[in-house]
Amino acid sequence: MEWEKAKNYILVAFILLNVGLAILLFWEQRRFTMTTDRDRNIHVVLGQNNINLYTIPIRNFQPMRPLDISGFYYDTEEILAIFFEDPSQAEHVYDPIREHFRKGYSELTISNGLISFDFDVRGLGYPHHIYGQITHEEAAALSADFIDIHFPDFVHDITFEWGDGIRRIYRQRYRGRLIYSNFAEFYITSHGIEWIDMMFGQVIGHVREPQMIFAPDEVLLTFMQQVRARAMEEPIFINAIDLVYMQEYQSVQPGSYHPAVPTYRIFIEGSADAPYLINAFTNRMRL
Secondary structure, three states: OHHHHHHHHHHHHHHHHHHHHHHHHHHHHHHOEOOHHHHHHHHHHHHHOOEEEOOOOOOEOOOEOOEEEEOOOOOHHHHHHHHOOOHHHOEEEOOOOOEEEEEOOEEEEEEOOEEEEEOOOOOOOOOOOOOOOOOHHHHHHHHHHHHHHHOOOEEEEEEEEEOOEEEEEEEEEEOOEEEEEEEEEEEEEOOEEEEEEEEOOOEEEEOOOOEOOOOHHHHHHHHHHHHHHHHHHOOEEEEEEEEEEEEOOOOOOOOOEEEEEEEEEEEEOOOOOOOEEEEOOOOOEEO
């Protein structure tokens, strides 16, 4: 009988403990969640300053950890193998300030961490020639072929028309979050892929404790302060906001690494390729 009572007491205590933990979890989540009132207020304040918010701000702003990423240094042989079918036939061109390789009219350069490859568009481009104006679907197929083979953990981020062609930007995705500073950008015309620019460090992982990040409405107030003068001249339309990782300090020294920090991106109409970037830890805009 005494044992039965003890088991009942233990069961009740266990249930109360779980209820208590659930309540604590609820309040913790609520603490880092945008309320309807805050959402309404930021819309009003922005509107009063000629800034129109045509997207739903991020609701959750739980503490996040920075992400350690290596500097932008590469294995040259691996890079050559990506762009040249037979790397041994690529001529190493003397250049005192950058690594420079050439085969026919195709050229590869690596300078300050930026990899640039210009395809021989006098021939077929990569991987084939398209007759007539390039479409977004054709540009997507060409760039996706390259990404799927060489950088399968990169995903499409932004596409926009530029000159006679289309530019498509891919970024590395790590545990569901884009790394803004690890990118591959394609310029594609009716000739095929004309050039690719890319830069990336090796992801080491999360090695620090979570830190508080600023709420989306606080970040939008910082954005408003920075663009207020421009907004008085013509209205600004915000069409997207998200959170990415970005290395603010970069190095090309082997063995170096720097943290990539959570960063808000604010996209406005007419500037799809150049979002405003605000450090989520400090609420400071990257100028």
